[in-house]
Amino acid sequence: MLFASLAIAILLWEFYKAVGPEDGGDIFGWRIIPKTNDRVMPHTWTMAAEFGDDAIGSGDQKVWQVLLGYAWYTFRMAIAGLALGVFVGVGLAVFMARFKIVERGLLPYLVISQTIPLIALAPQVTVIRGSLDLPQWTSAAALAAFLSFFPVTVSTLRGLQSAPAASLELMDSYAASWWTTLRKLRFPAAVPYMVPGLKLAATASVIGVIVTEITLGGLRGVGFATIDYSQKVTSQPASVYAAVFAAAVLGLIMFGIVVAGESIAMRRRPKEVVG
Amino acid sequence: MSDATPQTRAVEVSDASMVFNPGTPGEVAALDHVDLTVEPGDFVSLIGPSGCGKSTLLRVIANLLEPTDGSVLVNGKSAHQARIDQDYGMAFQQSGLFEWRTVTKNIELPLELKGWDKKRRQERVREMLDLVKLPDRGEHMPWELSGGQQQRIAIARALAAHPPLLLMDEPFGALDEMTREHMQSELLQICAATGTTVVFVTHSIPEAVYLSDRVVVMSAGPGRITEIVSVDLGRDRDEDTREDDTFYKKITEVREALRGSEMSAEARGIEDR
Ligand SMILES: Nc1ncnc2c1ncn2[C@@H]1O[C@H](COP(=O)(O)OP(=O)(O)OP(=O)(O)O)[C@@H](O)[C@H]1O
Numbered sequence: 141m142l143f144a145s146l147a148i149a150i151l152l153w154e155f156y157k158a159v160g161p162e163d164g165g166d167i168f169g170w171r172i173i174p175k176t177n178d179r180v181m182p183h184t185w186t187m188a189a190e191f192g193d194d195a196i197g198s199g200d201q202k203v204w205q206v207l208l209g210y211a212w213y214t215f216r217m218a219i220a221g222l223a224l225g226v227f228v229g230v231g232l233a234v235f236m237a238r239f240k241i242v243e244r245g246l247l248p249y250l251v252i253s254q255t256i257p258l259i260a261l262a263p264q265v266t267v268i269r270g271s272l273d274l275p276q277w278t279s280a281a282a283l284a285a286f287l288s289f290f291p292v293t294v295s296t297l298r299g300l301q302s303a304p305a306a307s308l309e310l311m312d313s314y315a316a317s318w319w320t321t322l323r324k325l326r327f328p329a330a331v332p333y334m335v336p337g338l339k340l341a342a343t344a345s346v347i348g349v350i351v352t353e354i355t356l357g358g359l360r361g362v363g364f365a366t367i368d369y370s371q372k373v374t375s376q377p378a379s380v381y382a383a384v385f386a387a388a389v390l391g392l393i394m395f396g397i398v399v400a401g402e403s404i405a406m407r408r409r410p411k412e413v414v415g
Numbered sequence: 416m417s418d419a420t421p422q423t424r425a426v427e428v429s430d431a432s433m434v435f436n437p438g439t440p441g442e443v444a445a446l447d448h449v450d451l452t453v454e455p456g457d458f459v460s461l462i463g464p465s466g467c468g469k470s471t472l473l474r475v476i477a478n479l480l481e482p483t484d485g486s487v488l489v490n491g492k493s494a495h496q497a498r499i500d501q502d503y504g505m506a507f508q509q510s511g512l513f514e515w516r517t518v519t520k521n522i523e524l525p526l527e528l529k530g531w532d533k534k535r536r537q538e539r540v541r542e543m544l545d546l547v548k549l550p551d552r553g554e555h556m557p558w559e560l561s562g563g564q565q566q567r568i569a570i571a572r573a574l575a576a577h578p579p580l581l582l583m584d585e586p587f588g589a590l591d592e593m594t595r596e597h598m599q600s601e602l603l604q605i606c607a608a609t610g611t612t613v614v615f616v617t618h619s620i621p622e623a624v625y626l627s628d629r630v631v632v633m634s635a636g637p638g639r640i641t642e643i644v645s646v647d648l649g650r651d652r653d654e655d656t657r658e659d660d661t662f663y664k665k666i667t668e669v670r671e672a673l674r675g676s677e678m679s680a681e682a683r684g685i686e687d688r
Pocket residue numbers: 435436443444445463464465466467468469470471472638
């Protein structure tokens with residue numbers, strides 16, 4: 141499936157490049173039809189070949205080698221951000237499930253927090269990081285966590301509240317404490333609900349790191365590469381797409397990690413869909 | 416298992432009332448001055464029209480609900496203390512098994528919460544699986560079992576800690592007639608083998624009569640006990656009991672008591688208007 145859709149995307153790209161106007165086009169005076177020249181829309185095979193080209197300004201390293209290094213750097217920050225986001229997200233969800241009043245007081249602010257553009261937040265985070273004497277990459281991890289905690293919180297909260305009344309009554313009949321009920325009932329019941337949240341969080345975390353790299357500078361990952369290459373676009377137009385491709389693959393890998401975790405956690409669950 | 420002397424009653428509900436949402440338009444008098452005594456080893460059924468407070472009475476005994484008035488003693492202790500001590504096991508209409516736990520792990524749950532070590536838990540689970548005649552299903556997941564098998568596992572879980580008292584709310588309601596009768600016989604055997612006291616909520620008159628030493632007939636609006644029918648069919652009941660003349664006589668008796676209770680409830684309803 142994955143390869144079929146990739147093939148279709150390539151076909152569409154090449155089709156448009158073949159039939160679209162070389163110099164773009166106007167609709168009602170707006171310039172919205174993209175140009176199809178080799179600078180704006182390089183051939184897909186040029187992009188693929190780009191990975192094997194010599195990277196500009198990186199000695200005798202090929203583009204793919206440089207990108208791999210960048211991707212590994214971004215990956216580690218994204219993992220750190222996801223871990224932090226999951227920790228904070230689950231923590232908040234448990235806190236809100238425990239105290240109804242906290243849910244009512246806190247949840248609206250969490251929603252608002254997600255409307256703040258990351259770019260507006262990045263400088264503040266840098267200042268705080270500087271005052272705490274933390275290494276630079278923690279900024280990216282923090283902003284990745286800022287993006288990824290939210291889907292985790294929402295999905296976990298819903299999951300924790302999904303335990304059936306009869307099961308809660310059963311735990312009550314055992315005089316089980318709230319924490320015991322959380323561990324033995326609410327948390328396991330929440331797992332199927334958490335999976336979609338974690339999937340969103342995994343990709344959001346990559347986006348968070350890349351946006352931070354682009355905004356703050358100094359962090360040499362995939363995000364940095366897209367900016368760096370776009371400045372060299374005249375000499376190697378396809379290299380930008382190579383960097384974008386690397387970012388996409390990174391997102392897919394993060395997603396894949398969650399899917400792998402899901403198949404382990406859900407191995408012996410009934411095959412039914414939850415909302 | 417318990418430190419109750421033979422003289423201690425298994426359940427003693429005195430003058431208990433339960434009002435939901437008091438002082439609001441949604442006020443419901445679910446129980447109205449109810450008295451009920453259950454001796455150790457007794458099998459008592461609660462029967463009555465829907466909404467007459469059977470489940471409420473069971474929850475009050477289980478201390479899942481605090482009655483608005485009156486007192487409840489279980490095993491000679493307050494219902495609260497009895498719940499802390501896990502003096503009773505509970506089984507509901509839905510088996511309520513945890514779908515992420517194996518059958519074994521489900522039965523182990525109350526033992527785990529009591530802090531039993533693994534070896535002791537395993538021994539008890541094996542014993543319980545034999546008791547409910549599913550010895551080789553321990554490693555299955557609940558959703559791999561039939562409805563009747565799931566219900567048996569739920570009963571095994573309720574009995575795992577050998578509680579002196581078993582509280583059951585329409586546990587066989589979701590089963591077909593054949594499985595149901597089969598489960599009834601098994602429940603009687605299990606109770607005879609373990610000496611467990613049972614308070615059993617049901618909608619089925621034959622079920623109540625077949626199982627019980629006493630059938631408690633309730634009426635609605637507000638929930639009251641209107642009659643208690645003693646069923647003297649002896650303890651050794653089998654499939655032949657279901658064809659017994661006394662069995663039919665008792666069914667008729669309970670049915671008439673129920674009809675009376677419903678009529679009096681209707682009469683009260685008319686008065687109220
Ligand atoms: N949590 C609750 N809040 C408000 N009212 C309740 C609550 N639980 C039960 N009631 C009311 O109390 C009355 C008795 O309910 P209960 O569940 O005990 O009936 P029941 O005899 O078990 O009925 P059924 O045979 O249908 O299970 C009903 O009128 C019901 O609406």
